Amino acid sequence: MSAEKDLYAVLGASPSDSVQQLRHRYQQLALQFHPDRLRGSSEAESGVKKFLEADAAWRILSDQNTRREYDLQRRAQELKQDWPVDCTVCLEDMTWDEEECVYTYGCRCGGGFSVSEEEVEEETQRRQQEEEEEQKTDGGVVVCCDTCSLSVCVTWSLHRKTQ
Incomplete structure (x- = not known):
């Protein structure tokens, strides 16, 4: 309840x-x-x-x-x-950091956004399950800047190739 x-x-x-x-x-x-x-x-x-x-x-x-x-x-x-989303960023537009095993993207404040491979995999599995159950939803992960209050929604294809 x-x-x-x-x-x-x-x-x-x-x-x-x-x-x-x-x-x-x-x-x-x-x-x-x-x-x-x-x-x-x-x-x-x-x-x-x-x-x-x-x-x-x-x-x-x-x-x-x-x-x-x-x-x-x-x-x-x-x-x-209620987290305000500044914009949408495609995962393909982010930079893969081999050392940290995260995707990164620069914020306009000079800070950055990062998404781990694990987060991407978990969200992909969740979205694929919803697709199979025909509960199609807009997908993506909201990521906060490590410096300011901005956030972006990171999206990607469900059939993408992993790193």
Whole structure:
């Protein structure tokens, strides 16, 4: 559940809310959507679903350890999704560094982007599997500059030859 929905949104709360505030939001939702309150009404089925979602969210967010873990996962996902991509670079346009076993590309700030052969192979296998399952997606790896905040999306053919 935690990977699919924002647990704070389920409770109508925010990550900065205290446990007491979260408890209050959970109690409001529990009173509103508890199956005993909705028994026999036309909204019973959707109400039970909302109650179960709120209950699952409360179980994770009420415990300090599980909440911290959820917050870390949530933050990692946000960073992964929101990273600004400056441009797209073809792997063939990058330079192969035999010594480091990485592909490199210069950034306009003077820094550089690098992608390891292992990352390329893992992403290629993932994309080939998606292609076989007919879940075609735009592929590539987002790589951050080692000096500034720019990032590029590195793309390549699934049928490329390895180094």
